[in-house]
Amino acid sequence: MPELPEVETVRDGLERHVLGRGVTAVDVRRAYSVRRHEAGPLDLVGRLRGRTLTAAARRGKFLWLLLDEPEEGGDALLVHLGMSGQLLVRHEAAVEQAAGHPHLRVRIGLDDGSVLDFVDQRTFGHLSVHELVATPDGAAGGAGSPLAAVPGPVAHIARDLLDPALDRGALVAAVRARRTGIKRALLDQTTVSGVGNIYADEGLWRARLHFDRPTAALTRAEVGRALDGAREVMAEALAQGGTSFDALYVNVNGQSGYFDRSLAVYGQEGRPCPRCGTLVRRDAFMNRSAYTCPSCQPRPRRPRP
Numbered sequence: 001m002p003e004l005p006e007v008e009t010v011r012d013g014l015e016r017h018v019l020g021r022g023v024t025a026v027d028v029r030r031a032y033s034v035r036r037h038e039a040g041p042l043d044l045v046g047r048l049r050g051r052t053l054t055a056a057a058r059r060g061k062f063l064w065l066l067l068d069e070p071e072e073g074g075d076a077l078l079v080h081l082g083m084s085g086q087l088l089v090r091h092e093a094a095v096e097q098a099a100g101h102p103h104l105r106v107r108i109g110l111d112d113g114s115v116l117d118f119v120d121q122r123t124f125g126h127l128s129v130h131e132l133v134a135t136p137d138g139a140a141g142g143a144g145s146p147l148a149a150v151p152g153p154v155a156h157i158a159r160d161l162l163d164p165a166l167d168r169g170a171l172v173a174a175v176r177a178r179r180t181g182i183k184r185a186l187l188d189q190t191t192v193s194g195v196g197n198i199y200a201d202e203g204l205w206r207a208r209l210h211f212d213r214p215t216a217a218l219t220r221a222e223v224g225r226a227l228d229g230a231r232e233v234m235a236e237a238l239a240q241g242g243t244s245f246d247a248l249y250v251n252v253n254g255q256s257g258y259f260d261r262s263l264a265v266y267g268q269e270g271r272p273c274p275r276c277g278t279l280v281r282r283d284a285f286m287n288r289s290a291y292t293c294p295s296c297q298p299r300p301r302r303p304r305p
């Protein structure tokens with residue numbers, strides 16, 4: 001699933017390519033891809049057609065396009081990429097060439113003749129239009145917009161590690177107050193958003209912490225190391241366009257990121273740890289995998305019964 005760096009790469013591309021454009025047409029080719037728009041596909045079409053895309057914003061893994069210049073309230077097109085969703089900007093000849101793409105779910109026509117295509121092979125992603133709600137702390141809702149508001153379904157999503165409005169001290173305290181493992185805490189989007197399986201493993205490797213370390217037993221400094229590790233690795237991934245293992249994640253121009261070449265432990269089972277040479281281990285974790293260096297990230301000892 002795309003994580004913060006991948007979604008931010010898409011947001012940045014939308015900011016550069018579609019802002020200021022008016023929506024002239026909307027073609028919903030698969031109703032399931034707009035399932036979170038409760039009023040249905042026809043209502044979504046009506047709420048988008050004739051509107052202007054004025055800002056591309058992101059919080060964690062959630063992305064939205066502001067519609068018109070918001071006055072009191074306002075609304076936005078909310079996008080969740082799911083496992084394989086892509087937002088692709090197509091110009092000129094590419095518009096017709098891609099019209100028959102087998103995984104094209106929604107096509108949004110723009111007033112300069114280009115289109116914004118939502119392509120989604122596995123169909124876990126979705127588009128919907130929602131009213132904006134004020135942020136509880138009065139700070140900007142997310143990257144890309146100074147507006148202190150977010151779409152309603154994003155209101156429960158915590159700020160992410162790259163958000164300048166993040167209260168780091170409060171986050172450290174919240175993590176230590178949990179009764180869970182540190183990786184589970186990092187993946188909880190209501191605690192801190194944007195961190196997924198890849199960057200949790202990479203950040204914990206940098207922090208020299210095992211994924212199963214109990215949060216309540218961690219010191220403030222250890223939690224800080226885990227957060228800093230995840231933040232640093234996401235910032236580095238963002239600089240390289242994100243992490244792409246196949247063609248399912250691309251930016252708005254269809255180009256893949258290449259941070260996967262820099263991964264230390266994620267997906268590296270049986271390969272030497274770049275820090276100490278010990279072979280990387282893979283463990284089952286929440287129906288997924290967790291990758292660690294057994295030497296750099298020793299498993300926590302369990303108390304004897």
